[in-house]
Amino acid sequence: MVLEKTGENKKTLDIKKYAINLIIDLARIYGLAVECDSSNTEERFTRANERGMLSEDAYKNILNTYQYILMFRQHHQLEALKKGEEPDNHINPDSFGSFERGNLKDAFRIISSLQEAAKVRFAGRM
Template sequence: MTQASIELMDLVAAMTVENRPPLGFFRRFVVEKSGEHRNEFDLTMKGIRPLVDAVRVFAVEKDFRDPSTIKRLQFLSERYEFTYAEDIKHALNYLDSLLIHHQLDQIERGMEPDTFVNPGKLTNIEKNTLREIFQLTATVYDIIEKSYRTERVGS
């Protein structure tokens, strides 16, 4: 990799890890404090996107340019034994399913569908699964932060 490529990867990695999963101290969900989405978090921006972006970082580093996250995971798993590939794939499937069910419920109630979920309205199993997924995201982010100079963004 050229110096410019390394710096670009550092920048992409730093921008990726800026979008933290919504899990705070004691594994509590971090939600909006006020406004239209008070007590909710954006499942797409805080759940799905962080994993998709993390996979993109690893795939681009290996010069794999396919836009499909699933194909990127397969590539990383088969060629580089990326140990988190299967977990991320299942996590993304779960998040997609949760989002679809949430939006279908909104449509059935005559509401405009959105991507904001209130964790207080989820079952204990759903909450625990989300916590595990967000912890997985944090673990993958730790790998990115150790692999790239992510502290450079904003400095």
């Protein structure tokens, strides 16, 4: 898990920067590879799976990861609103329970695995 190293959000996880944007970028890469004209992240992964570019396991894992990360961010932002705070994407890891911490570690492992697969698959093509 990558935490911000400087600034007012030091020692927080920017869930958008270090998770959501990475997944969206992966969907774009796979979408381009299968000539998917949709701008929807899940649709791009679906087309890549249908065309054999993603295994069924990788497809299910990345979709579940994407949905979990979005839900996690939404929960964080709703909690901020309840406290009268401005919602953001910076989450203090001290606020994670062991369940959340484990799920986030799994999510980052899945993202990293798909990044590595994309590097191998598309090396020299882009």
